[in-house]
Structures are given as C-alpha cells and as structure tokens.
Amino acid sequence: MLEPFDAKNIEVAFEHVDKTSFVDELVDSVSRLKVYSAVLKRSIARDSCMTSMYMKESLHSSRMEGTRTSLQNSLEKTTLEDDSDKDVNEVRNYSRATRYGRDYLMRTGAFTEEMLLEMHKILLSGNVHRTTDTIGCYRSEQNYIQNENSKEITFVPPEAKKVKLLMDNLISFMNNPTSNERSLVNAAVIHEQFETIHPFADGNGRVGRMLIPLFLFKEHEIEMPWLFLSEAIEKEKFRYYKMLNDVRTNGAWNEWIKFFLGIVNRQCIKYEGNIQKIEELYTSSLSKISNISTSRLLKQVFTCFFKNPIQNSHAIEKSTGLSNTSVNRMLDKLTANNIVFADERKRGNLYYFYDLIELL
Template identity: 85%
Template sequence: MLEPFQAENIEDAFKRIDKTTFVDELVDSISRLKVYSAVLKRSIARESCMTSMYMKESLHSSRMETTRTSLQNSLEKAALDDDSDKDVNEVRNYFAATRYGREYLMRTGVFSEEMLLEMHRILLSGNVHRTTESIGCYRTEQNFIQNVNSKEITFVPPEAKQVKPLMDNLISFMNNPASGERNLVNAAVIHEQFETIHPFADGNGRVGRMLIPLFLFKVREIEMPWLFLSEAIEKEKFRYYKMLNDVRTNGAWNEWIKFFLGIVDRQCVKYEGNIQKIEELYGSCLKKITDISSSRLLKQVFTCFFKSPIKNSRSIERETGLSNTTVNRMLDKLTANNIVFADEKKRGNLYYFYDLIELL
C-alpha cells in the first residue's frame, strides 16, 4: 500500500509554479471573469434565477460522487418538500452548505474551522448516502482515494494527525492569500491543497469545489459566489482527477493551474450567454403577462418560477403570502396562455416553466 502523502504548507507550492507557462490562460480567464461578473451585475434576472443555477451547480458537483438524479427530479422533489430520495437530498444539502458558507463570509468576512466543519455537517446530514458517521469534524483515521473501476488505491492523503495543522495553514492562507499572485491562481492552489489534505472521512470533493467561488467572493474577485464550475469539471472528471494527482506525484502545478483557468474561462463564457438568454426570456414573459392582465399579482406569481422553474401552489403561497384561491387563479391564467404547464394530476399539480428549464 502507498505511504501517506507528506504534504507541505500551501506557501511552498508557489516555489514550484512558473507563471510564464500559463500567462495566456490567466489573461483570458481574468478578462472573461470580469465580463461575466459585469453581465451578471446588471442583469435584472440575476437574483431571481440564482437559486435554480445553484441547484444545477449542486447537481453536477454531487454527480462527481456517484449521485444519480436529474435537475428536473431535484426541482420536483424540492417543490413537494419530499426528502425520500437520497440522491436529491445530497443535491439539496450541497446547495444549503454553499448558502451557509456565503452567509458566514458575509457576516464575518473570514474563513474559519467552524465554517468549514459546519458546511461539512450540513452536506452529510439527514437521509443521504455517506460512508461515515463522522460529520462536522476532521477525520481521525487514515483514508485513501481509490479508482472506481479497478479498485486500485491511487492516493493516500496525509496522516490524520497532520490534518489540523495543514488545515490551519490553509485557512490562514485563504484569509491572507499570497500577495503578488492573481486570485484565480490562488484559488487553483487552494483547491488542490484542500483535496490533497482530504480532511474529512467523506465529502471532500464537494466541500473543495464549494470553496472555489467562496474564496473568490471573499477576496472580492466576484461580487457574489456565483461562479459555477462543477458542470465543466464533471464533463472532464477523469482529467480533473489525473491533474490533481499529477501535482502530488510529479509536482505538475503549472499543468493543473492551466487546466483550472481553462475551466473558469469556458464556464464564464457559457454562463454569460445563459444570463443574457434568461434576461431576454424574463423580459419577453413580463411583456406577455402585461398584455394578459394589469394585475401585479400575476407578475408576482410568475416571478416565483424564475427562482425555481417547477412549483406547486403551496410553495408559491409560502413564497408570496397570497391566498390559495388567488394563487390558483393566477396559475390558471399562466397555464391558459402557455407560459407554464401543469402536470395531469387532479390534485396537487406541479407547474413547469419549461422555457427556463431549457436554459439552465
């Protein structure tokens, strides 16, 4: 069996990085992130559709850990408050843990052990798949990373006794990152270091991916932690795992950072386009609604579908404070005009805003 990896403090990584090897990728990703942030900042639809985008990010990151569900299934279960599906609950928990991390940073302005342990507890709480009962705490035993197919052990993280000092060093760095280094480079190094430490008995990949946008938010590289990378990472997950492992075995920091910057660039392009399309959809639907009725109640009910494109009347009642009779009357108008579509249940209908689902 492989020996536990002897991890260094995160500052040592920068001694092995040659910025000239990824200068083009760095310039492109910084530029693209600025454009995406500007588009998002001025979008009238950004607040309303971020919940749905977070849910999609949660889905792709959870799929990396063999969770098997779909965005539509997750949104349906959320609308029904159904917690019977472990896969769906994992997606929900990822969303809740990310939200907690954002709110913690907004409240305190710093990363802490308390924050990371609570994010881990939220991620693995309730009716979910997990390989351990040790949640909300660092691991106390040796763990390892195994090839899913061959069962070969590909990496043995540092010994358990090294986890806390390494995590203390990492948290300190996240609060006071390397001066003179671009924040996207710092984010790439932070993510690799966290995955190398593997501080938890389960859930390391998901917590590590949450930390990327949270760090960039903390250092004000982005206005809110709305950088969604897990979709692209999932598409190239075997390359992603290989790149992470190559840093440990070959010191391939430059190749890892170049890969990371490429992911940022591509996802910023994708979501910049998505936000613009969503804003166009928002505007055209509001115009259609105005033509249907001058009632502000119709707009109020419709706007709920931008927060989550699958709803039932009860969830809209909770969100708006409107009566059941009013909500159902507004839903009848939306369905009659083919804006949202109801399922075929006689009671407890779910309503689908398919135009938005397509853009997510």
C-alpha cells in the first residue's frame, strides 16, 4: 500500500518551474487567450449561448468521472425540468456550481473556503451518483486514486488531518499569487495542487477543473469564466492523469505546464471558430425570419433557441412572458419554414434547432 503523499505548500512548486521549458507554449496560449476573450466579448454568443456552452463543458468534465449522457439528452431534460436522470443531474449541477462560483467572485472578489465548500455541495446534491454522503465539507478520512481499468492504486493523497492547512495555503495563493509567473502558469500549478490535495471524499476532479476558468476570471485574464477545457482534457484523459501523477512522482512540473498551455491554446482556437460560425448562423437565421414575418414576436421566440437549442412552449413562455397562444403560433411558423423541428409527441412537443446543436 502506498503511503499518503507528503504535499508541500504551493509556493514550493515554483522552485521547480523553469519557464524556458515552455516559453513558446506560454507566448502562444497567452496571446490566443486574449484573442478569444476579445472575440467572445463582442459576440452574440456572449449572452445567448453560454447556458449551452456551460452544459457542454459540464458534460465533458462529468464524463471523466463516469457520467454517461449526451449533450442533446442533457438539454432535453433541462427543458423538461426532468430530474429523474442522475447523469443529467450531475451535468446540470456542474453548471450550477460553476455559476455559483462566478457569482461569488463577482460579489466578493476573492476565493474562500465557504465558496469552495458550497460549490462542492451544489455539485453533489440531489439525485446524482456519489460515493459519499460527506458533501460540502473537506474529507475526514483517507482517500486514494486508482486506475479505472486495473483498479491498481496509483496515488494516495495527503492525510485528512493535513487537508485544511494545505487548502488554506492554496486559497491564499489563489487570492494573492506570489510566484511572479503569468496567470496561465499559476492556473496550471493551482490545478495540480488542488488535485494532489484531493480535499473532498468525491468530486475532486470536477471542482478542480471548475477552478481553472474561475481563477483566470478573478485575475481579469478573461471577462467571464468561459474557458472550456474539459473537452480537450477528456480526449486526452489518460495523458492528463499521467502528467498529474508525474509531477508527484518525478517533479515533472514543466512537462505538466507545457501540456496545460497546449490545451488552453487549442481550445481557444476551437472556440474562436465556433463563435464565428454561431455569429454567421445568427445573422443568416434572422435574415430568414425577416423574410417570413416582420413580427417582433417571431424574433423573440426564435432568440430563445440560442440560449437553449432545444425548447418547448412552456420554457419559451417562462423566458419571454408571452402567452401560450402567441408562442405556439410563432413555433408553427418556425417549423413550417424548417428553421426548427418538432418531435412527434402528441402533447408538449420539444423543438430542436439542429443548426446550433451541431456547432456547440
């Protein structure tokens, strides 16, 4: 049996960081993040598509922990306000916890233990899969990480009695980074340190991935915490786990940071392209709608599909305040012109804006 890892305060990590090992990746990722932030700031996606993008980020991060659902299924259940599916609830909770963290930082400007514990509580609340009933507090027992295939224990985090002091140190650093490194480098080290401490009985990977965009948001590197890395991490999850563990066993900080910066760069490029395509879709769709009708109600109803590309009349009524009759009349126009498509339910149809679903 491996012994619990003897984790040090986060400042010690920077004694092993050599930026000459990843200077090219740092320059590329910093400049790409600035471009992505500028593109998003002036985009229709900034206000309209964030709910769906949060959902997609939540989906990929939750899949790494065993959740099995699809983006379409998650969006459908959200529209129907259906909480019977544990996998979908996990995805939904991830989005809720991230938004809570964002709102907390906007209100207070600082990370606190209270904030992290509440995020954890939100993540694991309700009808979800979880391995513990200890939620909203640090672990009081030893935990471990094992290979999901061989079940071999690959890492034993620090003893439970050390978690509080290590987390206090980490939170202090997140509020006042003292490393003199760029924020993206700090974010990489913070993520590794959080996953090494493994402060919770369950949900550590998801909370740790939430903290990446929240830290960059707090440091004013991005206007809002809309840096979606979990898709790329999920694609390389075994490399991701190996890189994290190599830091603990071999002190491979520079290799981990280089890997992290590469993910940031690739995802910024991808989402820049997605945002441009969403802009083009929005413009072309509004042009179609103006040729169908000059009614402002049609545009009002259609715009709801950019917030969630799967809708029903009830959800649109709640969002717009329009009457059921008006909403259904506008939905009939949209379906008749093949802009959105209805399912075959006898009552309570769901309507799908497939052109946007493909871009998310």
